[in-house]
Amino acid sequence: MAENLHDLGNQVAEALKATPDYQALQKAFATMKADAETYKLFQEFQQLQGTLQQKQMAGQKLTEDELKHAHDLAEKVSKIESIKDLMETERGVNQILSDLNQTITQPIQDLYQG
Template sequence: MVVNIYDSANQMERDLRETQQYADLKKAYEDMKQDADTFSLFKDFQNKQMQLQQKQYTGQQPSDDEIKDIQEMAEKVRKVDAIQNLMDKERGIDQLLSDLNNVITKPIQELYQD
């Protein structure tokens, strides 16, 4: 029997969209976007995080000013309920994806247990 694992993956993508975790995340994101200032802060924070990650991936260390800047922005983000709600929902979907990853990789884990 030939299995096209990508068909299963595509079905899983469709199924993920039907989960409560995805619905909660989508609603939290849409709610957050309703406030332009909150959405702008969120996008700025995301961009700064990505810039720092890219620096670290290339072996560069962020400057003290960059670290201070992201810490200050993180403090602002922590004070915004809509962003905190979104992050809570992200943790829920991350847990679901982690659980799925454990199921998917079970054959490999079992292979190396011998």
């Protein structure tokens, strides 16, 4: 049964790749990545976000310096058009994933509410 679910998951992944939202995300990412300086800044931003999330999940407090660096980097990133476009198109894909998650977890919600 689990293999069947994994097969279905792979089918959903392929279907996601065929959506206009995903294709727009792919194009926006390629556009952003084409500028080496912008891509480097984007990678730095992603790495910083991941590091800060890990610290928070581990129950560690973020320092003022970390918060300021995160704020400054986010502000810098938010001014770059190709990154703004990427983040906007990412919202469309995230909405699809959110809808799928809602559909997949509906039986569990029904179970607990029934």
